[in-house]
Amino acid sequence: MTARIIDGKAVAERLRGALAARIAGLSFQPGLRVVRVGDDPASGVYVRNKDRAAAAAGFDSATLQLPAETTEADLLALVARLNADPAVDGILVQLPLPPQIRQEAVIAAIDPAKDVDGFHPVNAGLLATQQPGLVPCTPKGCMHLLREAGASLSGARAVVLGRSQIVGRPMAQLLLAADCTVTIAHSRTRDLAAECRRAEILVAAVGRPEMVRGDWIGEGAIVIDVGINRLPSGKLAGDVAFAEAAARAAAITPVPGGVGPMTIACLLENTLEAALRRRGPAG
Numbered sequence: 001m002t003a004r005i006i007d008g009k010a011v012a013e014r015l016r017g018a019l020a021a022r023i024a025g026l027s028f029q030p031g032l033r034v035v036r037v038g039d040d041p042a043s044g045v046y047v048r049n050k051d052r053a054a055a056a057a058g059f060d061s062a063t064l065q066l067p068a069e070t071t072e073a074d075l076l077a078l079v080a081r082l083n084a085d086p087a088v089d090g091i092l093v094q095l096p097l098p099p100q101i102r103q104e105a106v107i108a109a110i111d112p113a114k115d116v117d118g119f120h121p122v123n124a125g126l127l128a129t130q131q132p133g134l135v136p137c138t139p140k141g142c143m144h145l146l147r148e149a150g151a152s153l154s155g156a157r158a159v160v161l162g163r164s165q166i167v168g169r170p171m172a173q174l175l176l177a178a179d180c181t182v183t184i185a186h187s188r189t190r191d192l193a194a195e196c197r198r199a200e201i202l203v204a205a206v207g208r209p210e211m212v213r214g215d216w217i218g219e220g221a222i223v224i225d226v227g228i229n230r231l232p233s234g235k236l237a238g239d240v241a242f243a244e245a246a247a248r249a250a251a252i253t254p255v256p257g258g259v260g261p262m263t264i265a266c267l268l269e270n271t272l273e274a275a276l277r278r279r280g281p282a283g
């Protein structure tokens with residue numbers, strides 16, 4: 001089998017177009033504030049792409065850049081100001097944060113109604129209990145792509161590789177809510193390759209370049225590659241060895257151009273959702 005390539009860039013473009021059309025009909029611009037402390041390289045391209053996409057879709061968006069030495073108290077004070085600002089619908093604090101700042105303290109300080117990353121424990125709890133809330137952008141984007149690939153989810157064996165708070169766990173919740181039979185595999189799992197091979201839907205989110213080899217892929221599986229790893233050569237690689245996997249999968253996402261652009265589109269989708277929930281449809 002040679003896999004169909006799931007074009008995340010094109011799907012994201014369509015989603016952003018649909019958001020732009022909805023925003024054009026509003027009496028206000030949904031407001032997004034991204035806070036960046038220091039200059040972690042993983043965040044650089046992301047912040048630039050986000051700013052461009054948000055402006056093009058009609059959001060009132062800005063990135064607030066703080067020095068790497070910022071104290072936790074100063075960052076919490078900024079979050080409190082953004083929480084109180086009625087023009088701000090979505091707040092995203094770029095992770096990772098410098099070591100003097102406790103990540104959990106900052107996430108917990110964000111108003112859950114403005115938590116467009118969906119990382120606040122209230123939103124994680126709403127997702128786990130199948131109530132409406134803000135859903136983390138990357139797993140949400142992966143679900144869009146699975147639907148796009150025509151995956152039939154009900155009853156399907158899905159394996160999520162990785163158990164992070166940001167991707168693996170919420171991804172498993174979304175697949176379960178879609179009636180998949182879900183396995184979460186991770187670094188302590190015995191025989192990872194065998195677990196993955198059983199998957200009809202495989203979502204790889206471990207952050208290790210090309211760790212998933214071709215013989216880990218079941219014939220006809222749908223493979224969603226969340227990894228965006230920068231190699232020493234400067235090239236980007238996913239968590240999946242793409243060419244090997246594509247020889248066995250029915251469909252697969254590329255890196256770049258797969259999940260990454262969907263993360264950004266879903267951030268904008270969440271910001272619009274948060275705005276409509278906070279202000280009502282008329283604004």
Ligand SMILES: Nc1nc(=O)c2c([nH]1)NC[C@@H]1CN(c3ccc(C(=O)N[C@@H](CCC(=O)O)C(=O)O)cc3)C=[N+]21
Binds near residue numbers: 043092094096255264
């Ligand atoms: N609070 C928080 N939320 C995040 O969602 C978050 C974060 N912090 N910190 C950094 C990581 C990284 N991240 C990316 C999203 C999209 C691309 C993306 O669009 N990548 C392009 C390629 C970019 C390139 O060429 O380097 C693609 O995959 O096609 C990359 C990286 C979100 N993150």
